[in-house]
Structures are given as C-alpha cells and as structure tokens.
Amino acid sequence: MYIKSLQLKNFRNYASQRVEFGPGINVLTGENASGKTNMLEAIYLLGLGKSPRTSREKELISLGAERAYVKAEIAKKYRSHTIEILIENKGAKKIRIDGIPVKRLSELIGIVNVVYFSPDEMRFVKAGPDERRRFLDVSLSQQSKTYFKSLAKYNKILAQRNTLLKTENRNENLSSLLSIWDAGLAEVGANLILARKNYIKKLSSLAKISHWELSDGKENLSLSYECNTDGETYDEIYSSLLSSFSSSVEKDRALMFTTKGPHRDDINISLNDNDARKFASQGQQRSVSLSVKIAELTLFEHETGEAPVLLLDDVLSELDIRRKEKLLELSNRTQTMITCTEFDFKPSNLSKLYKIKNGNVLNR
Numbered sequence: 087m088y089i090k091s092l093q094l095k096n097f098r099n100y101a102s103q104r105v106e107f108g109p110g111i112n113v114l115t116g117e118n119a120s121g122k123t124n125m126l127e128a129i130y131l132l133g134l135g136k137s138p139r140t141s142r143e144k145e146l147i148s149l150g151a152e153r154a155y156v157k158a159e160i161a162k163k164y165r166s167h168t169i170e171i172l173i174e175n176k177g178a179k180k181i182r183i184d185g186i187p188v189k190r191l192s193e194l195i196g197i198v199n200v201v202y203f204s205p206d207e208m209r210f211v212k213a214g215p216d217e218r219r220r221f222l223d224v225s226l227s228q229q230s231k232t233y234f235k236s237l238a239k240y241n242k243i244l245a246q247r248n249t250l251l252k253t254e255n256r257n258e259n260l261s262s263l264l265s266i267w268d269a270g271l272a273e274v275g276a277n278l279i280l281a282r283k284n285y286i287k288k289l290s291s292l293a294k295i296s297h298w299e300l301s302d303g304k305e306n307l308s309l310s311y312e313c314n315t316d317g318e319t320y321d322e323i324y325s326s327l328l329s330s331f332s333s334s335v336e337k338d339r340a341l342m343f344t345t346k347g348p349h350r351d352d353i354n355i356s357l358n359d360n361d362a363r364k365f366a367s368q369g370q371q372r373s374v375s376l377s378v379k380i381a382e383l384t385l386f387e388h389e390t391g392e393a394p395v396l397l398l399d400d401v402l403s404e405l406d407i408r409r410k411e412k413l414l415e416l417s418n419r420t421q422t423m424i425t426c427t428e429f430d431f432k433p434s435n436l437s438k439l440y441k442i443k444n445g446n447v448l449n450r
C-alpha cells in the first residue's frame with residue numbers, strides 16, 4: 087500500500103497544501119517547527135483516526151480556523167481509496183471513505199496501516215508499561231477490527247466499573263454491584279489477552295533475529311506477555327480474569343479503580359535472560375526498539391498481505407550507520423516517510439525530496 091497524495095487544509099501550521107508521494111522513500115527536511123511532524127501526524131490520523139501526540143483533536147485545527155481537513159489518495163494492492171477527515175471546532179469528527187460518510191471509526195481502521203517510529207518509540211524499553219500496552223493496542227487494532235472493537239468495549243466497561251468504585255465506595259453491596267460488570271469485562275478482557283499473547287509470540291521470534299544481527303550474535307532478545315492472569319486458552323484466561331477481579335475487590339475499593347486486568351499488563355523484554363527494562367544500556371535499548379519496529383512491520387506484511395506505511399520521525403539522527411542501514415533496508419518493501427533537519431545520506435530508492443518551510447512544502 088502507499089499514499090499517492092495528501093491534502094491538508096487548516097491542519098496545524100498548514101493553511102492549504104497538497105503533496106504527492108512516491109512508493110519508495112519520501113524525505114521531508116526542514117528546520118525545527120517547520121511542520122515535519124505535523125505532516126506525519128496527518129498520515130497517522132488517516133490510519134488510526136487519532137493523533138499519536140494528543141487526545142485533544144481540536145488542537146489539530148489551525149489556530150483561528152473553524153475546521154481542519156485532511157484528504158489522501160491511497161493505492162492498495164487491488165484497488166485505490168480516497169479518505170477524507172474533517173475535524174470541526176463544534177461537533178464530532180467526520181470521515182468519508184471513497185466519498186461515502188462512515189459512522190464508525192472501525193470502518194477507517196485497516197485502510198492505511200502505519201508503523202510510526204519517533205524518539206518516543208525509541209524509549210520502548212525504558213518507558214512505562216502504558217507505552218508498551220499502547221504499542222500493542224495500536225498495532226493489533228490496525229491488524230484486526232475484532233481487536234479494535236473489543237478494546238473499545240473493554241475500556242467502556244472498565245470506565246463504568248471504575249465509576250462504580252468511586253460513587254458506591256461505601257455501599258455494603260459493592261461486591262455484588264461490581265460482579266455485574268465483571269463477567270462482561272472478563273469476556274472481552276480474555277479476548278484482548280489471548281490476541282496480545284499470540285501477537286507477542288510472533289513478534290518475539292522476528293525481533294530476536296534482527297537483534298541477533300545487530301548485536302553480532304551476542305544477544306538473545308525475547309519478548310513475552312506479562313500479566314497475572316493464568317492460562318493459555320480463552321476459557322482458562324476468562325476464569326482466571328474473573329477470579330482476579332473478585333479477589334481484588336477490597337484493593338479496588340481502597341484505591342477506587344480496577345487494579346487487575348489487561349489494562350495493567352506489560353511486555354517483558356529479556357536480553358540474555360536479564361530484564362532489559364532494568365538493565366539495558368542506551369545502545370541496547372535502541373537496538374531493541376529498532377528490532378521491535380522491524381518485527382512489527384514484517385508481521386503486518388504477514389498478517390495483512392500488504393506492507394504498511396513506515397513513518398520515521400526524526401529517528402535517523404539517533405541511529406549509527408549500521409542501525410540506520412538496517413532500518414532503511416525496510417524501505418525496499420514499504421513506502422517510507424522520513425523527516426529530518428539535515429539530509430545527509432543517499433538512499434537508493436529515493437522517491438521524493440521535499441523541503442518544508444513554515445507550513446509550506448517546496449520541491450528541493
């Protein structure tokens with residue numbers, strides 16, 4: 087898949103702009119604050135219907151404007167699509183696919199798949215569990231609408247259960263009130279855990295290979311899903327989840343939120359059998375993050391039959407020549423958008439080179 091063109095109107099610091107992209111490497115250079123990340127943000131928005139940077143959508147509208155508009159033409163293996171997203175100061179976001187308005191975000195997900203790599207993602211190893219869960223959710227949601235819907239449902243029930251923990255905190259019957267939500271929460275929760283476990287198994291074996299190469303065969307990387315829910319099958323996970331909800335009622339009541347469940351899980355990262363989250367050096371952290379991203383992209387190809395769009399925001403400057411080459415190898419298989427302040431390398435499959443200046447895109 088690749089993005090043929092992108093049109094932005096009153097999006098962040100872009101007043102009105104249309105850009106054409108090639109299927110290989112597209113480089114966007116420009117000074118700080120020129121609008122490079124904003125452009126990748128617009129592409130991410132097309133893929134996931136949300137920004138990687140903010141949950142406050144109105145921030146995407148240019149200051150002083152009423153609405154932001156993003157339109158893209160997408161070439162896929164078997165057909166092309168047009169996606170339009172309109173974000174208004176008043177009212178909900180509007181999405182159209184091939185000119186037809188769609189009501190649910192789940193209809194958008196999966197048309198443009200993106201793998202986003204920025205200095206934030208480079209902190210994959212040392213970031214908190216919430217960042218690693220976000221990685222899982224973003225990646226899995228794009229690959230499976232079922233996962234995306236289960237996640238939305240889980241979060242909804244979880245929010246209701248947490249509200250109850252606050253509003254009925256002193257109610258003697260709190261446990262039985264909560265148990266009404268627990269079955270539903272365990273049902274969708276078990277689906278999430280099962281999908282995440284399967285995904286990490288595949289991810290781990292692919293990331294292991296990249297990391298082995300990057301470390302000259304010295305380091306064995308292994309990823310596993312970390313949770314306090316036992317079991318491998320859906321039924322086992324469901325019962326384990328249900329009993330952990332009921333056994334932690336007193337703790338939940340004291341802390342006024344749900345303390346167990348997939349919203350608290352993590353990815354265990356081990357390097358030669360040591361916990362990388364605690365012990366990895368900076369170089370090792372970079373290699374792990376890179377290997378995980380490479381594995382993520384490869385898995386996308388395996389699972390969906392098409393390579394996603396690779397968005398590299400300002401990461402090349404943080405990588406040495408060897409890691410840079412390893413990353414750019416991917417662009418032989420996938421459309422790649424690279425942002426940088428200095429463009430000082432010569433990739434073989436360069437499609438387009440643009441200079442961005444104060445929200446204006448110029449040919450270089």
Ligand SMILES: Nc1ncnc2c1ncn2[C@@H]1O[C@H](COP(=O)(O)OP(=O)(O)OP(=O)(O)O)[C@@H](O)[C@H]1O
Nearest residue numbers: 098099118119120121122123124145146147148149
């Ligand atoms: N809603 C908005 N309206 C107008 N301008 C905005 C809006 N949101 C952000 N900006 C501006 O967009 C500019 C460019 O931001 P962006 O993050 O894309 O820069 P960048 O080129 O990636 O810079 P860097 O190299 O520092 O990462 C910033 O100056 C910011 O103030």
Ligand SMILES: [Mg+2]
Nearest residue numbers: 122123124400
């Ligand atoms: Mg930036």
